[in-house]
Amino acid sequence: MRYVVAAKAPRKVRLGRSDYALRGISYVTVTAFAAFCALPFVLILSASFSSESAIMRDGFGLLPKEFTFAAYEYIFRAPRQIIGSYVVTIVMTVAGTAIGLFIIAMTGYALQRKDFPFRNSISFFIYFTTLFSAGLAPTYIWVARYLELRGSYLAVFLQLLMTPWLIILMKNFVRSVPYEIIESGKVDGAGDFRIFLQLVLPMMKPALATCGLFLALGYWNEWYLSSLYLGSTVEFKPLQYHLYNIINTANALRNSVAGSNVSITELPSNTLKMASAVVATGPIVLLYPFVQRYFVSGITVGAVKG
Amino acid sequence: MVTQTSVGRHEALPTGSGKAVPTKSRKPLLRRIGDNRTLLLMCLPALAFFIVFSYAPLPGAWIAFTNFNYRDGIFGSPFVGFRNFEFLIKSGQLWLLTKNTILYNVAFIILGNILQIALAIMLNEIRSKYFKKISQAVMFLPYFISVVLIGVIAFNLLNYDTGALNALIQQTGGDPIKIYSIAGAWPIIIIICHLWQSTGYGSIVYFAAIMGIDNSLFEAAAIDGASAWQRIRYVILPSLKPTFIILLLFSLGGIMKGNFGLFWNLVGNNAALFQTTDIIETSVYRMIISQNNFTSSTAVGLYQSLFGFALVMLCNWIVRRINEDYALF
Numbered sequence A: 001m002r003y004v005v006a007a008k009a010p011r012k013v014r015l016g017r018s019d020y021a022l023r024g025i026s027y028v029t030v031t032a033f034a035a036f037c038a039l040p041f042v043l044i045l046s047a048s049f050s051s052e053s054a055i056m057r058d059g060f061g062l063l064p065k066e067f068t069f070a071a072y073e074y075i076f077r078a079p080r081q082i083i084g085s086y087v088v089t090i091v092m093t094v095a096g097t098a099i100g101l102f103i104i105a106m107t108g109y110a111l112q113r114k115d116f117p118f119r120n121s122i123s124f125f126i127y128f129t130t131l132f133s134a135g136l137a138p139t140y141i142w143v144a145r146y147l148e149l150r151g152s153y154l155a156v157f158l159q160l161l162m163t164p165w166l167i168i169l170m171k172n173f174v175r176s177v178p179y180e181i182i183e184s185g186k187v188d189g190a191g192d193f194r195i196f197l198q199l200v201l202p203m204m205k206p207a208l209a210t211c212g213l214f215l216a217l218g219y220w221n222e223w224y225l226s227s228l229y230l231g232s233t234v235e236f237k238p239l240q241y242h243l244y245n246i247i248n249t250a251n252a253l254r255n256s257v258a259g260s261n262v263s264i265t266e267l268p269s270n271t272l273k274m275a276s277a278v279v280a281t282g283p284i285v286l287l288y289p290f291v292q293r294y295f296v297s298g299i300t301v302g303a304v305k306g
Numbered sequence B: 001m002v003t004q005t006s007v008g009r010h011e012a013l014p015t016g017s018g019k020a021v022p023t024k025s026r027k028p029l030l031r032r033i034g035d036n037r038t039l040l041l042m043c044l045p046a047l048a049f050f051i052v053f054s055y056a057p058l059p060g061a062w063i064a065f066t067n068f069n070y071r072d073g074i075f076g077s078p079f080v081g082f083r084n085f086e087f088l089i090k091s092g093q094l095w096l097l098t099k100n101t102i103l104y105n106v107a108f109i110i111l112g113n114i115l116q117i118a119l120a121i122m123l124n125e126i127r128s129k130y131f132k133k134i135s136q137a138v139m140f141l142p143y144f145i146s147v148v149l150i151g152v153i154a155f156n157l158l159n160y161d162t163g164a165l166n167a168l169i170q171q172t173g174g175d176p177i178k179i180y181s182i183a184g185a186w187p188i189i190i191i192i193c194h195l196w197q198s199t200g201y202g203s204i205v206y207f208a209a210i211m212g213i214d215n216s217l218f219e220a221a222a223i224d225g226a227s228a229w230q231r232i233r234y235v236i237l238p239s240l241k242p243t244f245i246i247l248l249l250f251s252l253g254g255i256m257k258g259n260f261g262l263f264w265n266l267v268g269n270n271a272a273l274f275q276t277t278d279i280i281e282t283s284v285y286r287m288i289i290s291q292n293n294f295t296s297s298t299a300v301g302l303y304q305s306l307f308g309f310a311l312v313m314l315c316n317w318i319v320r321r322i323n324e325d326y327a328l329f
Helices: A017-048 A052-058 A070-077 A080-112 A119-131 A136-146 A153-159 A164-174 A179-187 A192-220 A224-230 A239-248 A250-256 A269-301 B002-011 B029-035 B037-055 B058-065 B083-090 B093-125 B129-144 B147-158 B164-171 B183-211 B215-223 B228-253 B260-266 B271-277 B280-291 B294-322
Strands: none
Touching: A017 A269, A017 B093, A017 B129, A017 B147, A017 B183, A017 B228, A052 A269, A070 A269, A080 A119, A080 A153, A080 A164, A080 A192, A080 A239, A080 A269, A080 B037, A119 A164, A119 B037, A136 A153, A136 A224, A136 B058, A136 B280, A136 B294, A153 A224, A153 B037, A164 A192, A179 A192, A192 A269, A192 B037, A224 A239, A224 B280, A239 A269, A239 B147, A269 B129, A269 B147, A269 B183, B029 B037, B058 B083, B058 B294, B083 B093, B083 B294, B093 B129, B093 B183, B093 B228, B093 B271, B093 B280, B093 B294, B129 B183, B147 B164, B147 B183, B147 B260, B183 B228, B183 B260, B183 B271, B215 B228, B228 B294, B260 B280, B280 B294
């Protein structure tokens, strides 16, 4: 996606004073806004390396006070909870992204085939779900009571497999595959599924990467469905829901360090919360520089935001 | 690829009108199904997904007109007509939720678009490739992380005992503020958090639109001796107008929907703040999670769906009148 970062072709016209002024303002403002975006991350990171007493005395700040690994030591002293959450989240993210991506690609491909007579009606059938929905309560009752998925990871896993927006996005990407490719496959006697698997899929790597990123983010950042359908019924909560509980309930904080013999008052609760946030967010931020460009292509090729 | 974006955006959307249906659809239906069984089978998992998770719950909206209890089920529970809605209207709750949801969205739309456009224009001025790349990366980051972390950040900054803001106030000799009990402060906090989360990401659309402007327009402006401000005023802003109008109308169509995750992770169950922070989604979620109140929550949800549906239809009708190509259907 070089086109977004690449500078425009140099113009031959000389720059005036106002051009330099605008450029100066732009550099300053963009730097300031970027700092504004980055600052909270620095605050969390530094707090997680501070000592609890320093936080209690001086409050949170930009630099670690009385640098220590104490909070991380607490988390990893009894790592059962955090490792369990990691495993749940990783398994869901990998499996969900793979399965979801395959279904989305298949559907996007079929709906883009110009010789498929049902493509408009199926597209609308999928799209309509964004226009009108039953709302949270009937969906909850349906999934929890009638499908009997309360307390099951499946309630979370299945509902995140796809969104109408991702199917539309994929459909849009598939358009760039020349129809001649499909026709050449037909001439060679390949079936529709084989054409998809062997000819179209290999040409759709950027599309797969982009949709895969959005799916994976959905799974990794999931806390909402977990709070509805899992609650406290499972031992290992998905990572972000685990973090959500640590932040919001004192009990979860104590359980997260497993030692029920530790009284809540002895816990470095402030720094522990921050360290948990770092641990739960870490991997996705490390991955971020490598996948950022797919974000951009997602929104530029994609349909409506969100 | 940039020039494709404007094309891609509207063509991405399915058209329900069926204008483009091939003429050979004269064959009988069963025959057409038979001829396309592989492609239909390929759509089947997705169709099953939407049937199970989006269409099957629809009849459950009937709960809004009943006094629901688990034992009798959706259609066995006593029918009460519009009494659930009457209660929500009389208690003033529906009005408060509607007002909050719409006002927040109006603020998000106006401020969000202004900031996104300004940021896109300024990003376009930056010539250093690495500077642009790194600053963009940092600005997208908030969209990338989970909203739970935004709750942590707010706690880190704002809590009474140890929050960074109160630490700063105390260092300068002031008295700490109990921000989590001042309802009036939260609209500002929520708006700032929303802008923090979405401005960098939202600016991509406008940035792509600026990159797509024909370079000859800029050259012509420069030859005519246009200043930087005139270039923005007479070249860039007019070129962004179509993008702006379409995005505006789409966001108006979604004005009844809220950024649930953000609101819930910032405010949660803090009743002291509800007057200024409760939106439809947070209220529905709370009714389910902590009160097991399915009748009111279904009623509010149904009201939101119907109202939202009407708004999308209206906005789409307006978009159609402006430019048929951009309409959703």
